[in-house]
Amino acid sequence: MGEIRQRFTDEFKEQTVRYIQEQTKTIPQIAEELSIPAGTLQRWMSTHRKFENEPLLDREAIRQKDKQIHDQELEIEDLKEEIAILKKAMHIFSKERN
Structure with a gap:
């Protein structure tokens, strides 16, 4: 059968992108940690990224x-x-x- 697709709010996506920017981990590591596909996180980074929080x-x-x-x-x-x-x-x- 088909998988149920998760829906995330824009606020959740922005918080996740902020979290990614503040970490020194790679996106695949964070994807595994959050159980969200790395490609999805990459897409969120391109649309919700702000550069002030990146180390x-x-x-x-x-x-x-x-x-x-x-x-x-x-x-x-x-x-x-x-x-x-x-x-x-x-x-x-x-x-x-x-």
Whole structure:
């Protein structure tokens, strides 16, 4: 026979997502703990996720975030330089020639 499908309220889903964000456990571990399929939890994460409660998992994650920030800062500096060059070029080429 068919399985009875559980229905969860939005409030329960939001609380569960908040719980997932506050844990350092993986989603499959939490899914087993709560007896809810991991795919369902993944779906809830994509729709109800708020980022203020998430801990950084480990030092490697912090290093990766720092590297990403550093790389983005370098890219921003390069883009600013390119914009400055383009502004100068535009100024030079837009002058009237006699």
